[in-house]
Amino acid sequence: xxxxxxxxxxxxxxxxxxxxxxxxxxxxxxxxxxxxxxxxxxxxxxxxxxxxxxxxxxxxxxxxxxxxxxxxxxxxxxxxxxxxxxxxxxxxxxxxxxxxxxxxxxxxxxxxxxxxxxxxxxxxxxxxxxxxxxxxxxxxxxxxxxxxxxxxxxxxxxxxxxxxxxxxxxxxxxxxxxxxxxxxxxxxxxxxx
Numbered sequence: 001x002x003x004x005x006x007x008x009x010x011x012x013x014x015x016x017x018x019x020x021x022x023x024x025x026x027x028x029x030x031x032x033x034x035x036x037x038x039x040x041x042x043x044x045x046x047x048x049x050x051x052x053x054x055x056x057x058x059x060x061x062x063x064x065x066x067x068x069x070x071x072x073x074x075x076x077x078x079x080x081x082x083x084x085x086x087x088x089x090x091x092x093x094x095x096x097x098x099x100x101x102x103x104x105x106x107x108x109x110x111x112x113x114x115x116x117x118x119x120x121x122x123x124x125x126x127x128x129x130x131x132x133x134x135x136x137x138x139x140x141x142x143x144x145x146x147x148x149x150x151x152x153x154x155x156x157x158x159x160x161x162x163x164x165x166x167x168x169x170x171x172x173x174x175x176x177x178x179x180x181x182x183x184x185x186x187x188x189x190x191x192x193x
Contacts, residue, residue: 020156044123
């Protein structure tokens with residue numbers, strides 16, 4: 001269940017892929033994503049999901065904040081795509097570790113879907129297990145998350161020959177930009193509905 005939910009292509013996965021392709025802060029980004037999922041899954045199994053569903057204002061705040069964050073990142077990706085200075089794997093577009101972790105935190109915690117997937121859905125499935133088996137459920141779900149992010153972040157290097165061409169980066173940035181703007185629009189429509 002965890003693997004199926006985490007493998008859906010979204011903002012966080014695209015960011016991890018991009019960092020993996022650039023070979024930039026991959027370990028800390030993977031560790032942050034996996035740890036955040038483990039924490040959120042454990043919180044959901046412990047019953048935090050029921051608490052969060054009782055505060056609809058928090059959901060609206062996270063949705064609007066997430067939409068703004070994703071919209072800005074989408075515009076940034078489309079600007080990179082249109083830039084005549086195309087990126088390559090070896091280019092100097094490095095970001096600091098702090099900036100990479102801050103972006104990862106934004107993609108993780110400003111995405112209302114992370115709470116739906118990890119806290120509410122995984123939490124409901126985990127809390128339905130007998131109490132003695134819940135730690136095993138959390139461990140299995142967290143292991144799936146860590147495995148996915150490690151495979152995505154470190155496996156991206158297999159795509160480096162493809163991304164040696166500037167056009168591949170432009171295509172990736174176009175996909176990222178369109179995906180981020182689509183997700184932002186979807187979040188806003190949901191918040192305003």
